[in-house]
Amino acid sequence: MASCEDVSADLWRARARREFLATFACGAGGLATIWLLAQDGLLAAEPASAEANPLAPRPPHFEPRARACIFIFLEGAPSQIDLFDPKPKLNELHGQPLPESLTRNVRFAFIQKETAVLMGSPRTFRPCGECGMELSDLLPHLATVADDIALVRSMHTDAFNHHPGQLIMNTGVPMFGRPSIGAWLTYGLGSESENLPGYVVLTAGRGTSGGATLWTSGFLPTSFQGVLFRNQGEPVLNLYNPPGLSPEMQRASLDAIQQLNARRQRLLGDPQIEARMASYELAFRMQSAAPELIDLSDETEATLEAYGVNRPDDPDRGYRGGGQGVFRTFATNCLLARRLVERGVRFVNLYHASWDHHSNLNPELAFNCRLADQPVAALVKDLKARGLLESTLVVFASEFGRTPLGENRGGREANTGRDHHPYAFSIWLAGGGVRGGQVIGKTDEIGWGVVEDPVHVNDLHATLLHLFGLDHLRLTYRFQGRDFRLTDVGGKIVHKLLA
Numbered sequence: 001m002a003s004c005e006d007v008s009a010d011l012w013r014a015r016a017r018r019e020f021l022a023t024f025a026c027g028a029g030g031l032a033t034i035w036l037l038a039q040d041g042l043l044a045a046e047p048a049s050a051e052a053n054p055l056a057p058r059p060p061h062f063e064p065r066a067r068a069c070i071f072i073f074l075e076g077a078p079s080q081i082d083l084f085d086p087k088p089k090l091n092e093l094h095g096q097p098l099p100e101s102l103t104r105n106v107r108f109a110f111i112q113k114e115t116a117v118l119m120g121s122p123r124t125f126r127p128c129g130e131c132g133m134e135l136s137d138l139l140p141h142l143a144t145v146a147d148d149i150a151l152v153r154s155m156h157t158d159a160f161n162h163h164p165g166q167l168i169m170n171t172g173v174p175m176f177g178r179p180s181i182g183a184w185l186t187y188g189l190g191s192e193s194e195n196l197p198g199y200v201v202l203t204a205g206r207g208t209s210g211g212a213t214l215w216t217s218g219f220l221p222t223s224f225q226g227v228l229f230r231n232q233g234e235p236v237l238n239l240y241n242p243p244g245l246s247p248e249m250q251r252a253s254l255d256a257i258q259q260l261n262a263r264r265q266r267l268l269g270d271p272q273i274e275a276r277m278a279s280y281e282l283a284f285r286m287q288s289a290a291p292e293l294i295d296l297s298d299e300t301e302a303t304l305e306a307y308g309v310n311r312p313d314d315p316d317r318g319y320r321g322g323g324q325g326v327f328r329t330f331a332t333n334c335l336l337a338r339r340l341v342e343r344g345v346r347f348v349n350l351y352h353a354s355w356d357h358h359s360n361l362n363p364e365l366a367f368n369c370r371l372a373d374q375p376v377a378a379l380v381k382d383l384k385a386r387g388l389l390e391s392t393l394v395v396f397a398s399e400f401g402r403t404p405l406g407e408n409r410g411g412r413e414a415n416t417g418r419d420h421h422p423y424a425f426s427i428w429l430a431g432g433g434v435r436g437g438q439v440i441g442k443t444d445e446i447g448w449g450v451v452e453d454p455v456h457v458n459d460l461h462a463t464l465l466h467l468f469g470l471d472h473l474r475l476t477y478r479f480q481g482r483d484f485r486l487t488d489v490g491g492k493i494v495h496k497l498l499a
Contacts, residue, residue: 054223055191055198060469065433065499067192067391068341069464070348071181072376074368075166075208076320076356077425079402079418081447082121082365083136084426085153089445090404091120098405102448107160110358110409111419118446119406119415122362131437138369141377147437148380148389149396149430150497154441154450157400157422157457162356165399165422166210168457171218172486179218179477181461182347184486185468186224187217188475193344195289197227200345202333205322205353215349219479226349229290229336293339296332306378307331318367320354327371334375338382341392355398358407359417380430393432393467397460401425404447424450427460433467435499455494462491467498 081087095117103113124137129146142149159165164174171178179187182199191198201215208214215226265273296304304310308331313324322329330352337348352372357364376396383389400422406415424443430436442452462472465486472491476483 053190053194054221055186055193057190057192058188060189061471061474062469064467064469065391066393066431066467068344068346068348069182069185069393069395069432069468070337070341070350070379071395071397072350073166073170073208073214073352074355074372074396074398075205075210075351075353076162077165077398077400077402077420078355078368079121079357079361079365080153080424080426081402081404081418082123082361083138083369084151084428085424085443085447086123086125086134086136087121087404087443087445087447090118090447093118093446094120098448108403109161109420110407111403111405112408112410116405116408117415118404119418129437133437133439136369138366139373141373145377145380145430148384149428149436150434150438150440151426151428152440152455152460152494152497153424153426153443154453154455155397155401155425155427155457155460156450156454157425160400160420160422162209162399162420163213165420166208166214169397169399170210170214171216172458172461173488176213177216177218178484179220179224179486180215180226180349181464181486182215182226182349183217183220183224184465184475185347185470187220187477188465188470189346189468191344191346193346196293196340196343196345198346199224199226199349200340200347201226201228201349201351202336203228203351203353204330204333205326205351206320208351208353214351219484220477226347229294289343293343294336296335299335303335303382306382307335308374308378309335311374314367314370316363316367318364318371319360320356320364321368321371322352330371331375334379335382338379338386338388341383341388342386357402357417358409358419359412361417383431389431391432393434393464394430395427395464396429397427398425423448429497433499434497438496440494440496453494453496456490458487458491459494461486463494463497466493 081090097117103116106113125134126137126143127133128135128143131147133146133149133151135143135146157165157168159168159174167174167176167178170180172181186198199215212228215228217223217225261273264270296309309328311327311331313327317323333350337350340348355365355368380389380394383392383394400420401424402418403421405419407417407419408414424447440453441450441455443449444451465472465475472485472487476485478484
């Protein structure tokens with residue numbers, strides 16, 4: 001009779017044999033599938049080997065214009081009518097109702113349609129730069145880089161509330177669990193940074209409605225999700241070693257863990273083990289790279305002054321724009337964004353909240369513009385002076401726009417703010433293969449709808465991927481039996497944007 005040890009050994013060998021056959025079959029089948037996909041041009045690059053970094057640089061589908069992206073997201077949605085899209089006719093019609101035919105089937109977040117009236121803008125617009133782009137008096141610094149930016153006045157989207165709208169702009173669809181733009185880019189191209197994540201997130205202000213759902217990797221491997229950085233103190237929570245753990249001890253522990261993971265990887269062939277091994281090594285390297293990143297002592301006083309890093313808090317303390325220190329935080333984030341792309345980071349999200357001005361529009365929009373105008377313009381100028389703007393795409397966007405109607409919500413003083421408006425809004429782009437000094441698209445005379453060159457959010461995404469040398473129809477990921485992509489079932493390249 002066989003002993004318990006013999007039975008146990010036989011069971012182990014049988015299990016090992018099954019696992020070998022299963023993983024070998026999956027591996028061989030997977031390699032064959034990958035080869036066939038590559039032959040059909042459906043992969044941006046060959047996958048990394050078991051020893052390789054999942055974020056290692058991979059070739060694009062075709063020659064790219066951009067190498068890195070800084071995506072500035074103004075949560076809450078700034079009023080395009082007061083910043084980017086002047087409407088003298090709207091001022092003439094101030095206080096008049098819209099025809100019922102325009103609002104009959106329209107949903108608003110808060111406006112009461114029966115008593116709503118048009119609200120003009122008190123802002124002054126003037127031509128800026130050699131291109132003559134008209135910008136608001138609230139944006140004096142941005143006016144100095146008008147010739148470098150492409151202003152799109154004809155954006156439209158599918159959602160009229162914040163979280164769904166933010167999901168569309170950041171992930172392509174108004175639902176949870178989809179990868180963000182930064183995740184798709186790092187999945188398709190990897191990262192040129194060896195010591196920092198490929199995708200970094202910086203925040204300022206009150207925090208976005210969408211939170212981490214806006215920088216998730218969704219169903220993509222977690223190596224591609226955004227890593228939230230802080231701009232002071234410990235850059236990433238729990239990054240530093242606890243007291244008593246020396247670098248030598250940590251290195252020895254990490255080597256032991258990596259050996260165990262490598263042994264398990266050879267047995268199972270699980271790609272998640274490979275991703276975990278790479279994450280351990282990246283975290284170890286980040287312990288030196290991240291503190292150096294946020295140490296601004298090597299920046300000149302002129303640079304710090306240009307960004308406004310040491311500006312005092314605005315005495316108005318805008319309610320929605322953030323609390324004490326938000327001017328410094330936002331300016332520092334803009335400077336850190338430049339430092340990140342210098343170090344090879346592929347995608348940087350810079351979020352600021354909130355621009356959701358349902359009331360008190362004039363003073364609070366002015367507060368937010370004083371906060372953002374100088375640092376963002378300085379970022380564009382700094383990138384250009386360092387020769388980085390040509391390869392770095394800067395995007396300045398939000399989830400939707402604001403209504404030409406004043407908000408007349410019950411219980412509040414009427415017509416001091418604007419409601420959500422998905423039918424027409426403005427964004428701008430600069431660098432990274434974009435032709436600056438131009439305005440694309442047009443809205444009607446009151447800013448209600450797009451009348452020329454409409455650009456859907458998915459069109460913006462298709463164009464962004466194109467600038468990075470990626471075909472949005474070919475950059476796909478199979479999940480639950482379906483091939484997903486950033487642009488979902490839509491998206492077309494906006495060729496007017498291209499240099």
